[in-house]
Structure formats: C-alpha cells, structure tokens
Amino acid sequence: MSDARQxxxxxxxxxxxxxxxxxxxxxxxxxxxxxxxxxxxxxLRRGEIPIYEPGLxxxxxxxxxxxxxGTELEPALARARLxxxxxxxxxxxxGDADLSAVNAVIGALPVSDRHAIVMKSTVPVGTGRAIRRExxxxxxxxxxxxxxxxxxxxxxxxxxxxxxxxxxxxxxxxWAGEAVAELYAPLGAPLVRTDVASAEMIKLAANAFLxxxxxxxxxxxxxxxxxxxxxxxxxxxxxxxxxxxxHFLSAGIGFGGSCFPKDVAALKQLAGNSGYHFxxxxxxxxxxxxxKRRVVAKLQKHLGxxxxxxxxxxxxxxKAQTDDMREASSLVLAARLQGEGAxxxxxxxxxxxxxxxxxxxxALAGSAMxxxxxxxxxxxxxxxxxxxxxxxxxxxxxxxxxxVVDGRNFLDGAALRAAGFTYEGIGR
Numbered sequence: 191m192s193d194a195r196q197x198x199x200x201x202x203x204x205x206x207x208x209x210x211x212x213x214x215x216x217x218x219x220x221x222x223x224x225x226x227x228x229x230x231x232x233x234l235r236r237g238e239i240p241i242y243e244p245g246l247x248x249x250x251x252x253x254x255x256x257x258x259x260g261t262e263l264e265p266a267l268a269r270a271r272l273x274x275x276x277x278x279x280x281x282x283x284x285g286d287a288d289l290s291a292v293n294a295v296i297g298a299l300p301v302s303d304r305h306a307i308v309m310k311s312t313v314p315v316g317t318g319r320a321i322r323r324e325x326x327x328x329x330x331x332x333x334x335x336x337x338x339x340x341x342x343x344x345x346x347x348x349x350x351x352x353x354x355x356x357x358x359x360x361x362x363x364x365w366a367g368e369a370v371a372e373l374y375a376p377l378g379a380p381l382v383r384t385d386v387a388s389a390e391m392i393k394l395a396a397n398a399f400l401x402x403x404x405x406x407x408x409x410x411x412x413x414x415x416x417x418x419x420x421x422x423x424x425x426x427x428x429x430x431x432x433x434x435x436x437h438f439l440s441a442g443i444g445f446g447g448s449c450f451p452k453d454v455a456a457l458k459q460l461a462g463n464s465g466y467h468f469x470x471x472x473x474x475x476x477x478x479x480x481x482k483r484r485v486v487a488k489l490q491k492h493l494g495x496x497x498x499x500x501x502x503x504x505x506x507x508x509k510a511q512t513d514d515m516r517e518a519s520s521l522v523l524a525a526r527l528q529g530e531g532a533x534x535x536x537x538x539x540x541x542x543x544x545x546x547x548x549x550x551x552x553a554l555a556g557s558a559m560x561x562x563x564x565x566x567x568x569x570x571x572x573x574x575x576x577x578x579x580x581x582x583x584x585x586x587x588x589x590x591x592x593x594v595v596d597g598r599n600f601l602d603g604a605a606l607r608a609a610g611f612t613y614e615g616i617g618r
Contacts, residue, residue, distance in 0.1 A: 199266035200274045201295050206340050207276030213351035215253035222266035223259045234259045242513035242540045245348045276310040281452050285459035287314050303332030306366030310340050314460050318386035334366035337386045339393035345511025354379040360389025397453040403438040404445045405477040411441035411617025421617030441617045443597040444481040446508035446517035482522045488595050488614050489567050497531030502565040505572020506538035506545045513541040520571045524552050537561035567593040573600040582609040
C-alpha cells in the first residue's frame with residue numbers, strides 16, 4: 191500500500207477528529223478512531239453522528255468499512271503508524287489552552303520508534319517542544335512528532351478537507367513529516383513544510399487575523415451608522431482592492447464558535463506569557479464583545495424599555511450549517527435581553543437541543559413562526575437560509591410589533607419594509 195493510502199489512527203472523535211477520519215477514509219485509508227467516551231463510540235458504531243455537519247453522515251456511511259471505532263489505543267497502535275491527535279483544548283479561566291486531554295494522550299503512548307504523533311489539536315506555540323522534552327525524559331524519544339494544524343470551517347468542513355487552501359506540516363525533518371505530506375498529497379494542496387513552532391503559530395496567527403478583519407469591519411459598520419454610509423457599499427468598494435478582498439468583511443454581531451474566540455485569547459495570552467502585550471488583539475476581543483451588546487441598544491431605540499417585551503431570536507448557533515453553540519453571540523444577547531427584563535423566545539433549525547442546557551429561561555420554539563408569534567421585536571442572529579425564505583407578510587400578521595434587527599445583514603430589507611416592518615441592519 192502506498193503512503194497516501196496507509197492506515198492511520200485518529201484519537202478524539204469530536205468535530206476535527208471525525209471530519210479528518212471521514213476524509214481520509216474517503217481517500218482510501220483504513221482509519222482507527224479512538225475516544226474515551228464510550229457512549230459516543232457506541233453511537234458511531236451504529237452510524238449515529240454526534241455533530242451536525244452537512245454531508246458528514248453520508249461520508250461516514252459510505253466508508254463505514256474503513257472506519258473503525260473503539261475506546262482502546264492498542265488496536266490502533268497495532269495497525270497505524272501515524273497517530274492523529276484531535277482532542278479538545280478549551281480555554282481556561284486565564285485564557286491559556288487547557289492541554290489536559292493532549293497530555294493524557296501523550297502519557298498513554300508506549301515506547302516506540304515506529305509511531306508518530308500528528309498534532310491536529312490547536313495548541314500554544316511551544317507545545318511540540320514541551321512534548322518532545324517529556325518524551326525524552328520518559329524514555330520514549332523514539333516517538334516522532336509532527337504539527338499539522340487543521341483549517342476546517344464548520345458548515346463546510348468536508349469541502350475544506352477535500353480542497354484545502356494549504357497543508358501545513360511542521361516537523362524535525364524525519365520520516366514522519368514526509369509520511370504526513372504524502373498522506374495529503376492526493377488533495378493537491380500547496381504544502382508548507384516548516385518547523386514545529388512555526389506550524390503551531392500559523393494556525394493561531396491565521397485565526398487571529400481573520401478575527402481582526404471581522405472586528406475591523408464591525409467598527410467600520412458602527413461608524414457608518416453614525417455618518418449615514420452603508421457598510422455593504424463600503425465593503426464592496428474595499429473588496430475590489432486585491433490587497434484586501436471581501437472575505438471576512440461581513441459586518442454583524444460578532445464572531446463566535448470553537449476557534450476564533452479561543453485562538454485569539456490563546457495568542458494574546460501566549461504573547462503576555464512571553465512578556466509582550468498584544469494590544470491589537472486586546473481591542474479585537476473588546477470590539478467583539480461590545481458588538482453583541484449594540485443590538486440591545488438598537489431595540490431600546492425603538493421600544494424604549496425592554497421590560498415585559500417579547501423578543502424573538504431567529505438562529506442560535508454561532509453560524510449557519512452547524513449546531514455549535516460555543517461562544518455563540520446568541521448566548522450573550524439572550525442574557526443581556528433577559529437582564530433588561532425582556533422575555534426571550536428563540537428558534538434554530540438544528541441547534542435547539544444544544545442550546546437548551548445553555549440558555550435557562552429562554553423559551554425554545556419549534557418553528558420560526560412559533561417564535562415570532564406575538565413578538566415585539568425579531569432579531570436575526572444566525573443566517574440560516576430558511577429565515578430568508580420566510581413569508582414576511584405572514585410574519586407581519588403574527589407579531590405584536592413590526593420591528594426586525596438583522597444582525598447579519600442577511601435579510602432583504604426592502605421586502606421587510608414593504609411588509610410594514612421597521613428594519614435595522616448593521617452599519618446601514
């Protein structure tokens with residue numbers, strides 16, 4: 191079997207791990223997936239996918255004969271040399287990444303000179319160096335180490351796996367880096383071969399830059415509101431400059447999800463731990479937090495006090511095409527609305543169950559029409575296509591007051607105004 195089709199192990203079957211496993215199985219590799227969550231593994235064996243990601247269940251089903259799920263490392267170690275580590279590294283209260291799951295995996299690996307750790311989890315710069323020291327200290331220096339950060343966008347993860355912008359492989363120049371590069375070779379992506387620390391920094395720097403673009407355009411949108419400019423027109427004019435482009439220049443109520451908030455905070459904390467104050471990222475975080483709260487001010491402008499008002503949130507997930515509620519803008523927005531005395535009712539096509547345990551006091555509706563019925567205001571939080579396709583004439587008859595705050599500049603403002611709504615976008 192060629193290197194491109196060699197068997198691999200994936201440790202951790204969360205978002206990154208499961209998409210990575212499915213992608214390599216689709217390319218023809220036997221994939222041995224390991225997770226400590228027995229219930230999740232049993233569900234995966236039955237074909238139950240624990241996350242919402244378009245197309246993922248179909249790919250897993252189509253390649254079921256090449257996907258093997260278990261809770262023990264030994265079967266995977268016996269069959270695969272490349273051990274992809276894809277466990278969670280959530281932020282701690284200090285802003286540092288919690289590496290306890292990564293360390294648990296490293297601690298469980300045996301003495302070996304034929305295996306390589308391939309780090310997909312997002313880790314601080316210097317983690318690979320620290321792991322190498324621990325391996326040497328514990329007599330397991332024969333284990334190779336590769337940093338191979340992931341760049342999968344939730345909602346488009348399979349497409350990103352199949353057609354990556356680049357593949358980053360950071361290693362010490364041994365067999366393992368070459369093996370990982372060969373494994374990705376069929377995808378035909380530009381390859382960045384570099385050292386481990388630089389590979390670790392590439393992931394953090396890329397996400398921090400994208401988050402900076404979002405906070406920048408949100409600041410521009412806020413100035414547009416004060417000056418009468420339209421941020422959509424401003425971005426259209428900016429984006430034609432090849433040095434700028436239009437990607438991630440969409441004004442809204444701020445970024446969320448599992449990557450941007452965590453990675454921005456981690457890079458800021460990493461800089462601080464190294465003795466450098468990353469002033470720009472401090473502002474990026476502050477702008478993002480304040481942006482979510484500006485929606486409340488927009489509602490108060492039209493409604494006055496929010497005490498006793500019924501506010502409907504359309505969408506809860508941090509973005510469309512996912513059920514991920516991590517750092518979702520809806521969490522902050524709902525809490526602020528409740529703090530102002532409003533009754534909050536919400537609907538999301540897929541994230542309702544994920545949201546239920548995170549949003550106490552928020553009434554979760556079974557449909558968009560149920561959510562907006564009797565509402566004093568509607569806030570578009572997540573840009574699900576189904577919301578753009580609502581019959582707004584029908585919605586107008588269901589609400590108590592015709593007011594829409596479009597937190598993503600996603601809806602047709604002209605159509606809403608024609609239906610009798612007061613329409614507020616972001617930066618318009």
